[in-house]
Amino acid sequence: METGAGWRTISPGGVVTQAGNSVLYETGSWRTLRPIIHFDACSHCMICWLFCPDSAFLTEGKLLIGVDLEHCKGCGICAVECPKQCIEMVEEMAVRGGG
Ligand code: SF4
């Protein structure tokens, strides 16, 4: 998949005019919190998939298999909505080993 410009290359106040291109933009680079799914408690109900504003949940058939970290911006909506409370938001830099 082609990767579009990120926040570092778009001018302040810039306007994106091409509709339907959000998949080309990496929104995960400014994430400060990362969702970690505890699959042992997950019921694969897909509530998180439904609520995610970035369509960042990855599925295979009827199963949830992970998060697309290039597009997850760490809003935490999934963690709030998960009925099993099996999504934990953790500090991004701690996961990357930088903090
Ligand atoms: S909302 Fe929670 S239980 Fe449902 S699929 Fe997502 S992580 Fe699993």
Ligand code: SF4
């Ligand atoms: S933190 Fe926000 S953007 Fe990331 S997977 Fe959850 S709902 Fe989607």
